[in-house]
Amino acid sequence: MGKNGQVGWELQRTLAPLGEVVALGRPDLDLTEFDRLRDVVREVGPEIIVNAAAYTDVDRAESEPELALAVNANAPGVLAEEAARLGAVLVHFSTDYVFDGAKGKPYSENDTPNPLNVYGETKLAGERAVEAAGAAHLVLRTSWVYSLRRECFVTKVLRWAQEQSVLKIADDQVSTPTWCRVVAKASAQILSYTGQAIREFAERNSGLYHLAALGEASRYQWAEAILSEASDHGWQTATDLLPSKSSQFRSAARRPPFSALNCGKSRARFSVEIPDWRIGLGNAFREGGPI
Secondary structure, rough: OOOOOEEEEEEHHHOOOOOOOOOOOOOOOOOOOOHHHHHHHHHOOOOOOEEEOOOOOOHHHHHHHHHHHHHHHHHHHHHHHHHHOOOOEEEEEEHHHHHHOOOOOOOOOOOOOOOOOOHHHHHHHHHHHHHHHHEEEEEEEEHHHOOOOOOHHHHHHHHHHHHHEEEEEEEEOOEEEEHHHHHHHHHHHHOOOOOHHHHHHHHHEEEEEEOEEOOEEEEHHHHHHHHHHHOOOOOOOOEEEEOOOOOOOOOOOOOOOEEOOOOOHHHHOOOOOOOHHHEEEEEEEHHHHOO
């Protein structure tokens, strides 16, 4: 699910060596049509269901909570119920925005969520719906995911830099920028099992894991790195960058001041190593430029 999204687009390529991939996106299936969603899962009869679809517009979710809940919580619950019925494994992606940022250091899977906005609330509801269904599952929380082929913070900074001589970027929001391709590659590594083995594997390891790049950055530091990479690749002229506070920007949704994730559990359990966020950003610019 979510074949045209940031992670979904990459997953089609990283999962292909593991077996037949049936990729579905919004033109193929409306996730709010729950009966149709059940029918499609039963028609395909998958061994593994990977749900990379989500309602990700954090600010708009404040005015569309019902739609965000349907996509981020109810639909994953339906997929988990169908996975349980089929004896399949469900892989579902979640977010660092389930936390309020008050801890001030990277969050582990044992920390209590307390989302500050509708997006985070609905993603947390989705995690709980997946767990409640009783299927073998892997819920993979990640953070500040970006792609150079879809609109996101990286592409917005590049556009703003073309349009403005001075950019004001918040320096009081900290997490870990994570390139969508490294999420997809790590997910494929985790799922590099087939047939009954993957069900047994997921049943033994079923649960919640954090999956993000190493390191931490403020949005201001991230923007600095984006403009530096762009300049190195000849895509961007120099732009003045000014650190600012989140309170200076009008925003419908509150965001956690610190939501970096501790990924020690996934590294220890699955031997997954995602490099530092700066390395990922450099690779993103080298391997796939903005469209």
